[in-house]
Amino acid sequence: MTLSSSSGGPDAAGARAAAISVASRARASGWFRSQTSRRLSFGYLLLAPAVLYVLLLVGAPFVFSLYLSLSDANVGDPVATFVGLGNFRAALESDVFYIALQNSIVFTVVGAIFKGLLGTTLAFLLLQPFWGRKFVRGLVVIPFTLPISISVLSWKWMYDSQFSVINWFLSRIGLIGSYGSPDWPVWLGQPHLALAACIIVNVWRTFPFSAIVLLAGFTSVPTEILDAARVDGTSFMQRFRFVVVPMIAPILLIGFLFDTVFTLSDLSIVYLLTQGGPANATKILPVLAYQVGIQAGALGRGAAISLFLFPLLMPLMILLLRNLRRREY
Amino acid sequence: MAGPRTHRQKEIRRHLWIYGLITPYIIIAVFPIYWMAITAFKQDPDLYRMDVFPLWFHLAPTWKHFSYLFTNTNYGAWIINTMVIAAWVAVITLLAAVPAGYALARLRIPGAENLGIAIFMTYLVPAIILFLPLARVVSMLGLQDSWWALVLVYPTITIPFCTWLLMGFFKTVPVEMEEAARVDGCGYLGALVRVVLPVSVPGILTAVIFAFTLSMQDFLYGLAFVAPGDQKPVTVGVPTELIRGDVFFWGSLMAAALMVGLPVAILYNFFLDRFIQGITGGAGK
Amino acid sequence: MSDLRSVQTDPSTLDRRKFLGVAGAGVAGGSLLTMLDARKAPAQVRGTTLRILQWSHFIPAYDAWYDKFAREWGDKNGVKVRVDHIPHLDIPARMAAEFAAGAGHDIIYNGSSILTRLYYKNLVDLTDVADQAGKKYGGWIPAARSLVEVEGRWFGLPIFYILAPMLYRKDLFDASNLKYPDTWELARVAARTLKPKGHPTGIALSQCADANLFWRSMFFSFGGTEADPSGDNPTLDSKELREFLRFAKAIFDEGMTPEVFSWDDASDNRYLASGIACWVHDAISAYRTTEDTNPPVFQSTFLGLEPQGLPGKRVSVAAPNVWMVWKFSKNQQAAKEWLAYLIDNDLEGMVQSRGYNMPYLNDRYKKPMPVIGTDPKLQILQDFPKIVAFYGYPGPSTTPIQEIVNTFIFPDMVTRVCRGKESIEESIKWGVGEYRRVYAKHKRA
Numbered sequence A: 001m002t003l004s005s006s007s008g009g010p011d012a013a014g015a016r017a018a019a020i021s022v023a024s025r026a027r028a029s030g031w032f033r034s035q036t037s038r039r040l041s042f043g044y045l046l047l048a049p050a051v052l053y054v055l056l057l058v059g060a061p062f063v064f065s066l067y068l069s070l071s072d073a074n075v076g077d078p079v080a081t082f083v084g085l086g087n088f089r090a091a092l093e094s095d096v097f098y099i100a101l102q103n104s105i106v107f108t109v110v111g112a113i114f115k116g117l118l119g120t121t122l123a124f125l126l127l128q129p130f131w132g133r134k135f136v137r138g139l140v141v142i143p144f145t146l147p148i149s150i151s152v153l154s155w156k157w158m159y160d161s162q163f164s165v166i167n168w169f170l171s172r173i174g175l176i177g178s179y180g181s182p183d184w185p186v187w188l189g190q191p192h193l194a195l196a197a198c199i200i201v202n203v204w205r206t207f208p209f210s211a212i213v214l215l216a217g218f219t220s221v222p223t224e225i226l227d228a229a230r231v232d233g234t235s236f237m238q239r240f241r242f243v244v245v246p247m248i249a250p251i252l253l254i255g256f257l258f259d260t261v262f263t264l265s266d267l268s269i270v271y272l273l274t275q276g277g278p279a280n281a282t283k284i285l286p287v288l289a290y291q292v293g294i295q296a297g298a299l300g301r302g303a304a305i306s307l308f309l310f311p312l313l314m315p316l317m318i319l320l321l322r323n324l325r326r327r328e329y
Numbered sequence B: 001m002a003g004p005r006t007h008r009q010k011e012i013r014r015h016l017w018i019y020g021l022i023t024p025y026i027i028i029a030v031f032p033i034y035w036m037a038i039t040a041f042k043q044d045p046d047l048y049r050m051d052v053f054p055l056w057f058h059l060a061p062t063w064k065h066f067s068y069l070f071t072n073t074n075y076g077a078w079i080i081n082t083m084v085i086a087a088w089v090a091v092i093t094l095l096a097a098v099p100a101g102y103a104l105a106r107l108r109i110p111g112a113e114n115l116g117i118a119i120f121m122t123y124l125v126p127a128i129i130l131f132l133p134l135a136r137v138v139s140m141l142g143l144q145d146s147w148w149a150l151v152l153v154y155p156t157i158t159i160p161f162c163t164w165l166l167m168g169f170f171k172t173v174p175v176e177m178e179e180a181a182r183v184d185g186c187g188y189l190g191a192l193v194r195v196v197l198p199v200s201v202p203g204i205l206t207a208v209i210f211a212f213t214l215s216m217q218d219f220l221y222g223l224a225f226v227a228p229g230d231q232k233p234v235t236v237g238v239p240t241e242l243i244r245g246d247v248f249f250w251g252s253l254m255a256a257a258l259m260v261g262l263p264v265a266i267l268y269n270f271f272l273d274r275f276i277q278g279i280t281g282g283a284g285k
Numbered sequence C: 001m002s003d004l005r006s007v008q009t010d011p012s013t014l015d016r017r018k019f020l021g022v023a024g025a026g027v028a029g030g031s032l033l034t035m036l037d038a039r040k041a042p043a044q045v046r047g048t049t050l051r052i053l054q055w056s057h058f059i060p061a062y063d064a065w066y067d068k069f070a071r072e073w074g075d076k077n078g079v080k081v082r083v084d085h086i087p088h089l090d091i092p093a094r095m096a097a098e099f100a101a102g103a104g105h106d107i108i109y110n111g112s113s114i115l116t117r118l119y120y121k122n123l124v125d126l127t128d129v130a131d132q133a134g135k136k137y138g139g140w141i142p143a144a145r146s147l148v149e150v151e152g153r154w155f156g157l158p159i160f161y162i163l164a165p166m167l168y169r170k171d172l173f174d175a176s177n178l179k180y181p182d183t184w185e186l187a188r189v190a191a192r193t194l195k196p197k198g199h200p201t202g203i204a205l206s207q208c209a210d211a212n213l214f215w216r217s218m219f220f221s222f223g224g225t226e227a228d229p230s231g232d233n234p235t236l237d238s239k240e241l242r243e244f245l246r247f248a249k250a251i252f253d254e255g256m257t258p259e260v261f262s263w264d265d266a267s268d269n270r271y272l273a274s275g276i277a278c279w280v281h282d283a284i285s286a287y288r289t290t291e292d293t294n295p296p297v298f299q300s301t302f303l304g305l306e307p308q309g310l311p312g313k314r315v316s317v318a319a320p321n322v323w324m325v326w327k328f329s330k331n332q333q334a335a336k337e338w339l340a341y342l343i344d345n346d347l348e349g350m351v352q353s354r355g356y357n358m359p360y361l362n363d364r365y366k367k368p369m370p371v372i373g374t375d376p377k378l379q380i381l382q383d384f385p386k387i388v389a390f391y392g393y394p395g396p397s398t399t400p401i402q403e404i405v406n407t408f409i410f411p412d413m414v415t416r417v418c419r420g421k422e423s424i425e426e427s428i429k430w431g432v433g434e435y436r437r438v439y440a441k442h443k444r445a
Helices: A008-028 A035-069 A086-093 A095-127 A133-140 A148-158 A165-172 A191-220 A223-231 A236-265 A268-273 A285-295 A299-306 A310-326 B002-041 B064-072 B075-106 B112-124 B127-140 B148-153 B155-171 B175-183 B187-199 B201-214 B220-225 B234-242 B250-279 C016-025 C030-036 C060-077 C088-101 C116-122 C127-136 C142-148 C170-175 C184-197 C209-221 C239-255 C258-262 C267-273 C285-293 C295-299 C332-344 C346-352 C379-383 C399-406 C409-419 C424-444
Strands: C048-055 C079-086 C107-111 C157-162 C166-169 C279-281 C301-304 C319-325
Touching: A035 A299, A035 B075, A035 B112, A035 B127, A035 B155, A035 B187, A086 A095, A086 A299, A095 A133, A095 A191, A095 A236, A095 A285, A095 B002, A133 B002, A133 B250, A148 A191, A148 A268, A148 B002, A148 B234, A148 B250, A191 A236, A191 A268, A191 B002, A223 A236, A236 A285, A236 A310, A236 B112, A236 B155, A268 A285, A285 A299, A285 B127, A285 C088, A285 C399, A299 B127, A310 B112, B002 B064, B002 B250, B064 B075, B064 B250, B075 B112, B075 B148, B075 B155, B075 B187, B075 B201, B075 B234, B075 B250, B112 B155, B127 B148, B127 B220, B127 C088, B148 B155, B148 B220, B155 B201, B175 B187, B187 B201, B201 B250, B220 B234, B220 C088, B234 B250, B234 C079, C048 C060, C048 C088, C048 C332, C060 C079, C060 C332, C060 C346, C079 C088, C079 C332, C088 C107, C088 C116, C107 C332, C116 C319, C116 C399, C127 C157, C127 C332, C142 C157, C142 C319, C157 C332, C157 C346, C166 C170, C170 C184, C184 C239, C184 C279, C209 C239, C209 C409, C239 C409, C239 C424, C267 C279, C267 C285, C285 C295, C285 C301, C295 C301, C301 C379, C319 C332, C332 C346, C399 C409, C399 C424, C409 C424
Parallel strands: C048 C079, C048 C107
Antiparallel strands: C107 C319, C157 C319, C166 C279, C166 C301
């Protein structure tokens, strides 16, 4: 692909930025009388690039995927007929869908709990001054920086039924028997263990990030406020609950929402580890949607499965985000 | 004499406690990385042995898996593509998210709240369906099979998050600073450029780091939009050319992951302090 | 190959250079072009570009050879050829994206998941190429048709399939005086005998291609069928299914370990290479991996024909590989020329792939075949074309079958049985119900 034909995106963005500055200069010369209208038009100009980008590239395709979920489209036949909620009904007819829904929820909730626990405790530890802190901090963020499609493969190898290095250790310290004995865990083969194994990878990858976000939150709380609270005779937990948490709540919430949505829609971990097996024990909604909609080509039903959580998540997110926006911080 | 010694002892004890407590975290985080590293240097027959200590070499370590990457695949090009894509994504994200975040945080626009929420909502749209209509867009723009397609698409993931991140950040910049600047005849833009942006560097850096890491997490878009071997980003190139049918090139896979992950980790660490400042808007401190 | 030049339209421009540039759009009046550039045939394709999407083959050297081979053909014919590689499992996503975009490669490859029936309205009819190759090389093997034929036309060109023979440890069998696994019953006896000695067997019972392929081989060899010959109706529910599932449960209980629930396509390779397995049923990648990593085990590993289920009944479900040409391709002419040329040279492909690629044309099976004909252990592979079958046997690769394969219903049913938490009848009820549900949905559509 040549440079000339392909630089549309960034150039367009640059042009927009240029347009903003030109326009604002024009305004400065007195096009608008009132302060408010100046502020507003400036504001809309500033918003335009982000809103346009997202609207054009996600909004329009989103409408398209809504249409898909209400039609009997398949990947090779774009001329589809309207089937109403037929695809959603079809999803509800299949027990695999319920399994996937349940697994998705377990995956997200359990993952969030562990990310929260590990992240918070690690953040507290990293808050203490100690020798080598920066080095330790550097080590623990590595999981977050590796491309997920590749680091999952490393876990796949560690979970191997035969050559699992985890089992090797467990076996050496006597927690499990040797290879071939009945208590040798088959990580990706036992239903609950397999789901746990997928969650572990998700937690492993993201808890350093939670820790860093929390650490940032803690450091941002002015020491004077904490000292004042301490003088008032509050306990550590009280200080944490009533002083620290409210102050860092906005960023925590954004991080939490972002991570939840990503976890709910993430295909790669489960797809690369088990494809949803054995016997759907680790099937989650995005994997099922991908297999039905893309690999088997039933686009309409795939779209319905992947959009299933949308009506549930949207009001929840609106509620949380509104609450967050109103909060003065 | 006794005073400093007990102080030192206390310090040592405190350190031992902290090291003791933090070691499990380090092991959890780093062990898989170590395992990747040792796998990357092992000869293949050395991988399939359970009778010996698996965390060390039993045959001489080898560079074979690394050299395979550079002689038999386009690994060099993939790395460069990834970095260039990430850089462009960061630039586009900033150009869109900085003004938007500022406008939403400061300019009291009617409907700003709903607009901001709408931007965040885009995350709910599943990529597994989104990639089909996007394929159409990519091809209409003539970007198909070039990594520029990913430069176009990845900001849809980074812009919403960074807008909200920066929105929180701009709110912490004291309003008085801006007003003072405007009184001095700067205008809104002038106040933004001369006053707000300079104190917002940590926040902006945070957004950059985010854009960088997020653009290295995608697989599906890369797979669907970029097929030529020399145009792939490393996240797509590695799994697509080192997994062959039912044969995994473990050594090279791990080598490839490390060579892209570790430099980013170091870079990350370099910015971590500013990042920590930026993420909660430490400008006031 | 002049009969290939059947697509005719008027060139819309008189500028020769430009005309040549778009000639591959299938826009060529043959005679005019021959006049313009008579030096080298096929003239229509000169100056065009051909983009091919290929999988990442087991053997890296095969990909290197293929790319070079295609480029050289291109140089000879004045066509610029570009070959891209992605894993076969990711091809459906890529194909969906290309179709949605209406642009991408000219020639697209399908492996395992054969999507002809989903896309045939948008694929070029390759019947002429297929007929010609069939005439030239003694006809296609029977299974080929089921992959690509829709309403009597061929919308894809089968190029090779990947076999999964029995791979057994002769040393272990001999030491316990066991007969070689020529029937599934003998394979079961061997596993039962050798498992206590630390040498179980394994067939993946997870959601992976191996599980889809190999349990079906066993089921079909026990006389079962998945659909009727028309492909319109599922025929899973049968006496044979019950017999097969009872046998599957027995062979799992007696000869396997729960490891198989976690396996992916590569696990049985390692099982063999590590010297544990007494036998595995897998593509010869298992054999090659062992050759590279464990020479002593490799020495005593031998290959067997697909075991019989019912006496004399052998059905081997193989992973098919098929080429298709998009209708939106601007270079259908060159695409056809290249595919015809590729078929002419499929034996060379067999050599370069170290015997993985099994051809679909009868004449190719004249013994000795390259690579596998000269290796005494691999010779047996030459006898597979008569028993090879694909998903949906004995019917074609229909869209419901694609969904059933991609959502792993068949191996899941076997997994339920082998886990032993529910009765065989309960598992059958579930599996048959899922088959019906999928078929009903596709009928509705």
